[in-house]
Structure formats: C-alpha cells, structure tokens
Amino acid sequence: MIEMIKSRRSCRSYTEEKVKEEDLKEIVECGLLAPSGMNTQGIQLCVITDEEVLAQLEKLMGRDFFYHAPALIVVYSDPDNKYAAYDGSCAMAQMYLAAHALGLGSCWINQLKDVTDDPKFEPLFDKLSLKGKIIVGALAVGHANKTPKERQIKEGRAHWFK
Numbered sequence: 001m002i003e004m005i006k007s008r009r010s011c012r013s014y015t016e017e018k019v020k021e022e023d024l025k026e027i028v029e030c031g032l033l034a035p036s037g038m039n040t041q042g043i044q045l046c047v048i049t050d051e052e053v054l055a056q057l058e059k060l061m062g063r064d065f066f067y068h069a070p071a072l073i074v075v076y077s078d079p080d081n082k083y084a085a086y087d088g089s090c091a092m093a094q095m096y097l098a099a100h101a102l103g104l105g106s107c108w109i110n111q112l113k114d115v116t117d118d119p120k121f122e123p124l125f126d127k128l129s130l131k132g133k134i135i136v137g138a139l140a141v142g143h144a145n146k147t148p149k150e151r152q153i154k155e156g157r158a159h160w161f162k
Helices: 002-007 023-030 051-061 084-103 119-127
Strands: 044-048 071-077 105-111 134-141
Touching: 002 044, 002 071, 002 084, 023 044, 023 071, 023 084, 044 051, 051 119, 071 084, 071 119
Parallel strands: none
Antiparallel strands: 044 071, 071 134, 105 134
C-alpha cells in the first residue's frame, strides 16, 4: 500500500481504450467505502462513459477539461451535507489508489464545481442528477498514454516537534 501511494501520479494523457466496466465498478466501490463524517455516507458518484455526454460536457466547458479520458466519475452530495468536501476528498483519494492498483491512470478534475449554478449546464446536470448538488470534484480515469514523471516532495512541508 505504501508503494502504491508513493508511485501514484496524476495522468493527463489517455489512450482511446475504454475502461472495463468491472474495473470502474471496483473503483466506485472503493470510493463508496471511503470514511465519512459520522458515517453519514452522503457522497454519491455519477460515472460517465457515454461519449456524447462527455463531448457535451467538453463543449459546455469550452475546452477539454478532463484530458479526453474515456471515463469521468463525478463526486457529489446533497447541499445539506456539511461534510461533503471532506467525505468527497476521501472518496477521491481511495478511487485514485484503486485506479492505480488496476493499472489505470487518473486525475482530479476541479472545474465542474465552479459551474453548478451556470444555467447553460442545467439541462445536462438535470439529466445526470447533478442539478442542485454540491460537486466536490471529478476523477478522470483511463489507460495512461504516457508514464507521468517522478514527483519530488517540496522541502519544508512537514514540521516535527519532539
């Protein structure tokens, strides 16, 4: 597990190969098993693999915001969930690691949380059951097109008091 955490990288280039449905189900299950405040289990996931929906999202955003990944998992919650950001972050982290364990690439996508109140997204968000929800983030998932480079830890980010 420690090696998985140390070797995981964000992937921003994917092949066109589809992600197997059983792999997506494993990733989703890992996200749904993440810890949640007071065990409320308020986080919900919307798994998008439909090419037309992905193209529509890209068109509405005005750019490629998910690196043409063949799958996008949107992490969201009802607006009354005061733990949404924390619980959603835990779910995202576990899904990152699950994707990595399955040999897939993934990347945290922030942009959807910024357009939840944009009227032009309303019909699509309604279709995806995201209308009126808190979007924590999304996870782009696919087969990595290239190996991400090694990551260096910036100095001074951990402080020890003994």
